[in-house]
Amino acid sequence: MIRPTFGITGSKWFIALRGVVGINPPPAAATVYYMAELMNIMFTCVFGYKYKDWNPAMPTSAGTDAKTILNYFLAWTVSLPFAMLHPSKLRIVFTIRVVLAFAAFFTMFVWCTALGQNDPAGFKGFNILQEHPISGSALGWATMSAINSILATTAPMITNQSDVSRYAKTPKDAGWPQGFTIFVTKVTMAFFSIIAAASLQSRYGGEAKWNIWDQLALLLEQNWNAATRCGCFVIAFGVAYSVMVTNVYCNSVPFGADIAALWPRYFNIVRGQIFITLISLPVLPWQILANAQDFLTFLGSYTFLMGALLGCQWGDFIVRKGNYHVPSIYNTAKKSIYMYTERGYNWRGFAAWGVSFCLIFPGLVAAYIPDKMSVDAQRIYSMGWIISVPLSGVCYYVFNKFFPMKIVPEEHAEDPAVKKWLGLGPIDGIFPGESVGKQESPSPESDSSNASIAEDEKKESVTVYSVMA
Template structure:
């Protein structure tokens, strides 16, 4: 790497920076330099900028996008266990059997598929965690790394769209959980007559509970994401006790697991194999957005080991137990009540209608409040805050996590989540579709970080519009990752269309690809991206390099020592006055002024 003469001054650390490094820093300082507003519109824009104190702000940067400093990395084993336990201690996981058994698998085979899926999800998430763990950056900067400064909008916009859909979807489930709480208070609410026409796929009591759940989520937009780990841990254990109580009561009352447990599989060997693969894909799809944006939370980890073990066990253990419990409970309900109830609110409503006693009401309240809490923190951590982080990457000067979270809270009703639960097939389509959009991003991110960059990236390049920056690529877009992403997505979409529209004649190959896209899309998108980098490799002097200075004061002493990086402090001037003028150095391949 070409060097310039070391710069020193009475207060500067003797440092060696390349011309490219200096060009990047100067470009960053240029876009972050405050400009005095001259017009009313400019003054208005200044007034609505996100609060940033003494921190720099620009079209690429605000305090919520910066690498997380050491003092704020407080998440340990139980925090990550809870973060990944929340999707499992939830209504969606409890009712997953309704989707899996509709594939004509039995309970035993469905659980086998889920065990495999959870192990694969845990390993995939670990592989996608390290940009956050090592460099303490979130999903938004991940997208700049793989798609480029401007190309990052591809991954961000897809994730924002999925977050809005998921937020509404989980809010509706949270409203159903509120039904249990309100029904334990009032027999009139339990038996409330529905005044909506039959064409509306919801009841009046469901709508009331949905609106109430939406309202109680609103204040949590003002809570910092890293501070919800403790209530999430408490919530996981509350919901675990509630699920154990439901399972114990139904199985003991029924005297066994019920008829669904003994169902036989009538599929031939080929059909059974594809349904196993599809079952794995369905379960993976529901959590794939969280796998994709894992760096948003792994950046809070105080150690790599605690993050790895917490997320792996939080995925595998509750994911298997809760799903099995839901299937056994539905099977017992089938024999006890003649109907296989798949959600806790349906089971609790049956108990209250049979015996509206103080004992039944107390059980309904505890079960209801436990699931309400799990849905709330699940929705906030995996959709509310995540969408806020994503939107902050689109308009950093005007949107931070808080504002972005409020935005998704306000628009989530537009997706009409009640339609997801009108029929089991609708639920199946919704569950199996999400991963088509996120899986190419996950695959490319893993290949890029480990194979292309060898786990080394410079952080300063994320916040500059300089064409000398590593993540500028070609006009701010990495065409290699963009082509790989849309190739994988394009191959998955036909199967999604066939699945959603029964009137179309299926292409067997495309449907099989869709059934197993969890396995096939990584091969297509990840493999194509790697091949394109072999054919047309990125040539940049900062590739597989790290910053010479801790520009963001985010690393501790051990990390600085491991990376061979110098600390940054108030006593260190990155640039001396002598070299503030770009004409004092020359960037290779660029004309000087």
């Protein structure tokens, strides 16, 4: 999908960039750790004090308790079969997640709100989360940072869209509803979380509980009865399943797609998914999350870099009016319009991404060493996504205005359909008489990339059974 923007060869650099988080095992391991914490709540609800009071001795070097380690391995084991599923088989998995996750989060939101509002001492208000509320410019920059955070967390999901939307049966199955729901759900979940945390803190005091497993543990501690244990189990189960599917969608599937694109001779998507799942097992996420701020800063930096990538893609889409020549995307001959140069690089895309990166770079430095950078640089970080996306998109558009590129091969340049926006013309990336079945310059490295899903699954059986054994 990004070959037209950066060139057939140049696109591999950005495939690798997107795979940074996936290639780096901690994010995948962290989501398994979240699932393990929720499993701890579930076992507490089922087995009661027998499980709650079970605390085998562990050496200090372990960095955690025995229950966390046990649940981590159990959570990883439960997640492994989902890594063996081809993305085309995940629809039912995602559908179940939609139902369970929303039911769990909404129930938790209503439950906590009711407890806060029915506090015999009276609800203390949401300012309890911040003893001394900010105002003026500090409030404005905090608001901007919050908006930027919501937008930035969508960047990986937007770039992951094609990993699943490619299996849509009709164009209407993938489109604006996905973009709309991504932003709506992000804002809604943040809203639920803030109110739940404030409500519980108002009712029971102490520090605000932001992790949902800590909130559930507090509910069990304050209301140890059958109804509470049942409710906490159902919520923990729904959220644990949601976290597991998040790991599949945000970590294993993108990594599988990336590594298959980079080394198709050795990996297909499922092999890549299994590989990242295996190498994430030895990671000790509780050690990494002990300094959670650095981990979150790394993830925030990654989303800004992906924002610049998205801006280039959107600028490319506007320049072409959405018209991409599909056969050329798979044509590595020197005359292919998406090769651009002999080596296959589109300098316009790299230049636009570079301009955006240079502008937000001081903000990234300020995120890691704020005492060495000015307040202005820190504010750049607070607006990184908002700056990087439109800037890279505008730069890409301007570069193409001064140095136009070919939209379609020369033999189709005068076709009136090319002047129209995709969806308004009679073509859909392929002109009459064309085919995408063969490349003009086939190479041994590309043989495995043309295999069908059915063929991949047949070849995968040995690997899958070996891992299961």
